[in-house]
Amino acid sequence: MKITDEHVATLRAQLSGDTDEYARRLDELVSTETQATYTTLITAAFFEAVDRRFVINGKTAGDREIIDFVATKREINPIAAERLDPVIAEQVLAHALGKGSIPGDIDSDTLMETQVLLLAALIGEADLSESELEAFLAKARAEADEHLD
Amino acid sequence: MGVERTNGTDTRTETTDTPHTQDRPTPPPADNPGSPRQPSRLESLRRAREEQHARAAEIAAARQAQTEQSDKPREGADTTEPTAEQEDNDETREPAETGHDSEDRDKQAGTEKAEQPDTPGETQDATAKSKDGEETQQLDETTQKHDTGAEDTGRNPVDTQAEVEDAEQPDSQDADRNSPAPPDETDQPQDGEADNLDLQEQDHSALSPDAERSFNTADRDTSPETGEAERLNIAGETQDTSAEPEGADETRESAETAPTPDTEAVGTERGSEDGDTDAQAKAEEVEQPDFADEEPHSQDTDQASHRPPDEAGQVQDGEPDNQDQPLSRHEEPSSETADQGSGTAESTTEQDPDGPTGQGQEVADDQAPGPGDQRAAEDQPRVSEPPPRPDAPAPLPDWPPRTNDGITRWATPVYRVDDRTPGGQVESRDRNAGTQPETSTANEGNDYRWLPDLPRDGTPGRGELRPPEEDPVDREAEFEERRRSRWEPLDRLQAGMDGVKKATEGAKGFLDKPPPAGKAEVKTDTGSMHSPTTNAAAYPTDAILGAAIVATAAIGAITRTVDRIKNREAERE
Structure with missing residues (x-):
């Protein structure tokens, strides 16, 4: 299944901060396939956001920047600080940048929760406009579509 | 007046003092009324010495010429006279006075009379007796010498005379007793030939090298200043002066005495001593100003140059034959001149009991280079100018060169630094520079200043910036491969829909926009202070x-x- 507009609208509602819309649309994704496709769209959006933030002119940032980023986000958001494990967050960022792998002992829910928190932090730091957000979603959708076949 | 005579004995240094007589035509009571020693005197002594040396040399030469002429006739007299010289020397050595002393005193008296016309009696005699101009010249010279002798001593002639008087009065008496010979040139109113002989002999003594030695020694002796030494010196000087009129004044006296000897040669050697002496005394008085005109250095030359002509003139004037005789006499007693001088001094003391005969004898001892006289022997080597021997025809050279100032100036050696001298060359600072071969400037840059090129070629990545297009590494492939690899745990992710729901609250906190904090107020200037509208x-x-x-x-x-x-x-x- 491909990423549908429903999936993109759900994600747009989440990234735009319309928590109510995001909650309503998320509740609409009931099927496992729709959930898997939507989780794939979230992963593609996460990779795209990581690439925009830590890859500059084809160069990937170092671990120092990853660590500092995680620390900073956990500092400004106390709820996220409780829910976001810094080690797992750094490992997920490093894995997104191609520097390592995600340890196997990390479950899917923890892994997906970390990606959603980091994606919200990256998008919230980028402070994208709607157009930019639409472009971002389009590219994420495309990326997700590549891996959903 | 014996005092004056003592000064007459002082005339030994007349030749030296002649220059000063100019400065002091009258005796110098004003110069040193109370202080016998003054530095000015010392300077005058220097001049006088120098002049005396020069004059002595010249005189010696002239005397030699004369002696050579008169050697033959003198030979007989020479044999006799040396004994007289010895006697004189002995006399001078001995405190006892001899007739020579008396003669010297006579001379001194005469000269002193000439010097100090204050003595009326003597001057009168001298004026009355002065006949020949030549004699007067002699007298003048002698008087000048006396004066200078007094100056040499650094005392007033009167003072020295007074001193000598005290000491010599007894001697003068002795001299009167012993002196068979008549008084000297100047004062010899009493003796006839003896005076002339004395004069001649004295002249010869001055001519003789011994006498010159005595001059030198006397000159040196003048320096001592203390008590008896002074007296001795004074006496020596006086003798010197007395000898000078005899010997140092040499040619003059010979020429001057020529008239007196003329009479002697005629047969009356004694000629009238009185007349001679008186005439000399008178001449002294008359001629003193002439000497005063003379200058210290020029005088010497003048005298040296003029004297022989004077002699010649005298010969021409009267009796050339007679000249030889007195010369011969002069030669013989030349060694005795000192003795005769002392004798004259003594004779003067006879006339003037005040005369310093004793000192005159002592001085005579100094002058006469007797074998027993140590001072003379010691002083002789001091003399820069060895006494001109009759053998030595040429006068002594002036060394050190004399100056009109009377001060002998020794020329300082001049050192010239030649660049080629080993020590004068400038050495290069770098010690090794001399050993190192010179390198051309063209090669210096290549050898020492050329830096090798760094092997930068073929070593990429060392400080060189390459554009990403030229980067051989395919970064896109890496990136694509990395992007593909990160999707591997997709299955695990797709099952994590619960985690998405759990993250909603936390994501809301990142996605919620912060509340508006408000903007800082920016105060804008509405207008200038001068605008009324804006002000209103x-x-x-x-x-x-x-x-x-x-x-x-x-x-x-x-x-x-x-x-x-x-x-x-x-x-x-």
């Missing part, structure tokens, strides 16, 4: 106040007008 806008109260003021004024004007109107109406009514 900035300060509205000012406009209100102005309006109120204007209103009150208007109201006041209105009320006044109303009041005027009412007043008019009331007046009409």
Whole structure:
């Protein structure tokens, strides 16, 4: 299944901060396939956001920047600080940048929760406009579509 | 007046003092009334010495020439006279006075008379007796010498005379006793030939090298200043001076005495000593100013140059034959001149009991280079100029060169630094520079200043910036491969829908926009202070106040007008 507009609208509602819309649309994704496709769209959006933030002119940032980023986000958001494990967050960022792998002992829910928190932090730091957000979603959708076949 | 005679004995240094006689035609009581020693005297002594040395050399030469001429006739007399010299020497050595002393005293007396015309008797005698101009020249010289001798001693002639008087009075008496010979040139009114002989002999003594030695020694002796030493020196000087008229004045006296010897040669050697002496004394008085005219250094030359001509002139004047005789006599007693000088001094003391005969003897001892006289022997080596021997025809050279100042100046050696001298060359600072071969400037840069090129070629990545297009590494492939690899745990992710729901609250916190904190107020300048409008806008109260003021004024004007109107109406009514 491909990423549908429903999936993109759900994600747009989440990234735009319309928590109510995001909650309503998320509740609409009931099927496992729709959930898997939507989780794939979230992963593609996460990779795209990581690439925009830590890859500059084809160069990937170092671990120092990853660590500092995680620390900073956990500092400004106390709820996220409780829910976001810094080690797992750094490992997920490093894995997104191609520097390592995600340890196997990390479950899917923890892994997906970390990606959603980091994606919200990256998008919230980028402070994208709607157009930019639409472009971002389009590219994420495309990326997700590549891996959903 | 014996005092004056003692000065006459002092005439030994006349030749030296002749220059000073110019300065002091009259005796120098004004110069040193109370102090016998003055530095000016010392300077004069220097001059006198120098001149004396030069003169002695010249005289010696002239004497030699004369002696050579008169050697033959003298030979007989020479044999006799040396004994007289010895006797004189002995006498001078001995405190006892001899006839020579008396003669010297006579000379001194004569010279002193000439020096100090104050002595009326002597001067009268001298004036009465002065006959020949030549003799007067002699006398003048002698007087000058006496004066200078007094100057040499650094005392007033009177002082020295007074001293000598005290010491010599007894000697003078002895001299009177012993002196068979007549008095000397100047004062010899008593003796006839003896005086002439004495004079001649004295002249010869001055000519003789011994006498010159005595001059030198006497000159040196003048320096001592203390008690007896002074006296001795004075006496020596006096003898020197006495010897000078005899020997140092040499040619003059020979020429001058020529007239007296003329008479002697005629047969009366004694000629009238009285007349001679008187004439000499007179001549002294007359000729003193002549010497005064002479200058220290020029005098020497003048004298040296003129004297032989004087002699010649004298020979021409009268008796050339007679000249030889007195010369011969002079030669023989030349060694005795000192003795005769002392004798003259003694004779003078005879005439003048005041005369310093004893000292005169001592001085004679000094002058006469007797074998027993140590001082003379010691002084001789001191003499810079060895006494001119009759053998030595040429006069002594002036060394050190004399100057008119009377001060001998020794020339300092001049050192010239030649560049080629080993020590004068400038050495290069770098010690090794001399050993190192010179390198051409063209090669210096290549050898020492050329830096090798760094092997930068073929070593990429060392400080060189390459554009990403030229980067051989395919970064896109890496990136694509990395992007593909990160999707591997997709299955695990797709099952994590619960985690998405759990993250909603936390994501909301990142996605929620922070509340508006407000913008900082930026104060903008509405206008310049000079614009009234802007001022009115900035300060509205000012406009209100102005309006109120204007209103009150208007109201006041209105009320006044109303009041005027009412007043008019009331007046009409």
